[in-house]
Amino acid sequence: MRARIAGVTAYLPERTVTSAEVEARVAAESAGHGFRPLPTIVERMTGIRSRHVMRPDQQASDLAVEAARKLLAGRGVAPADLDLLIFGSASQDLIEPATAHIVAAKLGATCPVFDVKNACNSFLNALQTAEALIRTGQYARVLVCAGETPSRAIRWRVRDRAQFVDAFAGYTLSDGGAAMLLEAAPSGGPAAGVFHRDFAAVSSAWDIGTLPAGGSMHPRDPEHSYFSGDGRRLKDAFLATGPDIFLRALDETGLTWDDFAIVAVHQVTLPYLEVLRTVLGIPAEKLVVTLPEHGNVASVTLPLQLATALEEGRCGPGDRVALVGLAGGVSLGVVFAEL
Structure with missing residues (x-):
């Protein structure tokens, strides 16, 4: 057996924040220290014009669920038809339990679940895991999903240039969700x-x-x-x-x-x-x-x-x-x- 990608969707929160707005917020919240980023430095260094920011009432699981619901509806697959759900994300709702449980509860899925976590390769490693489990015959239909919420871990109040440089990676990050459905398929068929x-x-x-x-x-x-x-x-x-x-x-x-x-x-x-x-x-x-x-x-x-x-x-x-x-x-x- 092989695992074929039966569908993939992404969910991006509606609110966007420009790089200029990022710099303005850092300047405003760091005013007490007298630090102000050089104008346009974020976009010049990264090429990023805007990024997405989730609503205050949303969690990592919600972003994954938004993408998963769209994907399953488009494929005509009910949550009850899933054999396994893997949440592969650097972000999480809680330390315990696995965020996959929260995603499954919100979706109404009753299959086994677990998390896979490996920074920005979390989703890819979850795909790797799902593919291996399908290829070995343990499951036939696996939902891999992610919800990334880095906007909640960005340092806005900066002491000096050194601290700004240390926190700079956070200013590139964006919130979003994704879901991918993998299904068993005969090896070598039209869907390889x-x-x-x-x-x-x-x-x-x-x-x-x-x-x-x-x-x-x-x-x-x-x-x-x-x-x-x-x-x-x-x-x-x-x-x-x-x-x-x-x-x-x-x-x-x-x-x-x-x-x-x-x-x-x-x-x-x-x-x-x-x-x-x-x-x-x-x-x-x-x-x-x-x-x-x-x-x-x-x-x-x-x-x-x-x-x-x-x-x-x-x-x-x-x-x-x-x-x-x-x-x-x-x-x-x-x-x-x-x-």
């Missing part, structure tokens, strides 16, 4: 499904980008409840691992990037996306660039790109698609599928 996957990690770089609060290190310290990181070091850590995992996937399948309708790549900033595209040799026209208008939606980024490409008619049944994941930790992953 996922046909290659590979993952790697450079765990010695785990401390480059963190959100420390809530764990055993900093269980109740508000000062550690904000994103902290060094974007330059994180980029260098990714590049230091080289393109091997992604180029090896091409070698092992005998394919080139031209054989794919689209190549979805995790997007943090436009300059880094261009560096990565050049290093990997991906033709620019294969990318689905969502970053300028939607920001970095963490693990929702890849399903958002795939859903966008489907809506725009850039890919469809019988087409090959590539999902290229990058995440703090540091983690890398690649999944090839035929729709």
Whole structure:
């Protein structure tokens, strides 16, 4: 058996915030320290014009449910028909229980559930897990979903330039939800499904980008409840691992990037996306660039790109698609599928 992607949707909150508004808020809340960001620095450094912000009454589970309801309705699948639900997201409603339980309760699903968490590769690793469980015959229909809520972990009151740089990754982030339905399909049929996957990690770089609060290190310290990181070091850590995992996937399948309708790549900033595209040799026209208008939606980024490409008619049944994941930790992953 293979696992085919039966559908994918994304949900983006209606409220958007521009990069200029981000800078204005930092300046206003940091006035007591006398710090003010350089005008236009966020957009100039990242290429991001706007990002989405969830309503105060929404949780990570709500964003996942919005996407899942749309997906299931469009496919004519009832929540009761699901064999398994996996919540794959960097965000969560609570430390315990698994947010997947909350999603299932809101959907009305009664199947087994669990969470998969690995920073911005959370959704991709949840897809990897679902595919393996289908391929081994344990489940036939799995819903993978995510709800990312990074807007609630952004440092707005900044002491000085050094603290602004440390918090800068948070100003790129955006809220959103995604859902993907995977179903068992005969191997080699017209819907071939996922046909290659590979993952790697450079765990010695785990401390480059963190959100420390809530764990055993900093269980109740508000000062550690904000994103902290060094974007330059994180980029260098990714590049230091080289393109091997992604180029090896091409070698092992005998394919080139031209054989794919689209190549979805995790997007943090436009300059880094261009560096990565050049290093990997991906033709620019294969990318689905969502970053300028939607920001970095963490693990929702890849399903958002795939859903966008489907809506725009850039890919469809019988087409090959590539999902290229990058995440703090540091983690890398690649999944090839035929729709």
